Amino acid sequence: MKQRWLSVLFIWMLLMALLSGCGHGAGQQQPVAEDYTVTDSQGHPLQLTHKPQRIVSLTLGTDEIITGLVPANRIAALTHLAEDASISNIVEQAGTVPHKIRAEAETVIALNPDLVLVADWLPADLPQTLRDAGIPVYVYKTPHTIKEVEQTITVIAQVVGEAEQGRQLVRTMEEKLAEVRRKLDPVQAGQEKVVAKLTAAGATGGKDSTFADICEQARTVSAAVKAGLGPYDMMTKEQLVASRPDVLLLPTWDYQGKANQETSRTDIMSDPGLQSVPAVQTDRLEVIPERYLSCTSQYIVFGVEGVAKAAYPDYMNTK
Known part of the structure; x- marks a missing residue:
């Protein structure tokens, strides 16, 4: 009898554990277990409870980086330059992203993003306006060397929760550079x-x-x-x-x-x-x-x- 009671109790506890994992109503976003915090180039901490799903990029550099890190359905907007074949390397990818915009606060806020990538050379009041509107913002340091580009890719990959994909992009870059160095020996x-x-x-x-x-x-x-x-x-x-x-x-x-x-x-x-x-x-x-x-x-x-x-x-x- 005691053994049967213990079995019933175990089944009840297991059922409660399963139900507790489904406690959020349908359509509610559940935070992933691995919450993470990053600090941008200007010292602002940014806490993320899930991998960003509505990313807005405000420079062509991050347009190109972000399309190499995440699928288009996680990008809400790129810059208008992403569609210019003379200056952009991602014209085809840009065509699959719904919005191409300029770095204007009102336009960004209307898109309801869960991450905005901002260069440190853009006006300082832009990221602050976005933060005041409750929008997560990451300001990155503009790279001036290839090594700094690699560092920027690594950092942004961490911000969007795709560290391994960032490492792969950097490895591909290093392979191309090694090939050039070999030929120019x-x-x-x-x-x-x-x-x-x-x-x-x-x-x-x-x-x-x-x-x-x-x-x-x-x-x-x-x-x-x-x-x-x-x-x-x-x-x-x-x-x-x-x-x-x-x-x-x-x-x-x-x-x-x-x-x-x-x-x-x-x-x-x-x-x-x-x-x-x-x-x-x-x-x-x-x-x-x-x-x-x-x-x-x-x-x-x-x-x-x-x-x-x-x-x-x-x-x-x-x-």
Whole structure:
């Protein structure tokens, strides 16, 4: 009798345990067991009780990162630039996300996101306005080197609860960089080619810029670095000539959508003041998509590969 009573009691306790796990009403979101807290680049803690399901990205860099980390059904919005094939690496993926927006508080709030990714260069009142509206915000530090891009991917992957997928993205980047390094192994120290990145406003890519790091990874030297310029400085025509670039990269994109490679090529090749430039003398005016040279996502490694191919075609065309 006692044994039967104990069996009944055990079954009742098991039933209660099962029912307690179903205590939430239908349609209510249950927090996952692994609640987690992250602190953004500005020291603001962010507590998350579940993997974000309505993510809003407010920069193209995080547009590209986030589409590599989570499926489209977890993304509420990307930036309007995600659809621009001249600057975006994710045009196809962007087409599966319902909203493409600008970094405006009212627009973001209307989407009812459970995570907003904000760059540290956006106006400081934007993330605060969103926090005041009860929206979870993560402000990330803008990367300036490939190593910092990898760190950004790792951090954002942790924020969205996809750490392993973040590690996989970084591994893929490292594999591509290793391939480029292997092919460029014959390049001797001190014999690196000089590469100038041209824009509508002039050549750019000085010290501490992402382009400077792309060049370094491609065993080349940015002409703007050689001229002693900073990350946002524009080279004068005199500085460009003095830097003696071996390769000129023609502009492929601007905010007005007016970049024209053929016009740029004709203007450069016919300019009397540029005839002493080695790249002009050897007709080494190359085109690399701006979406590879200006990005701050996993796609930056294709910028390294592109610069390496432009500077050392013989080495890069080997298996």
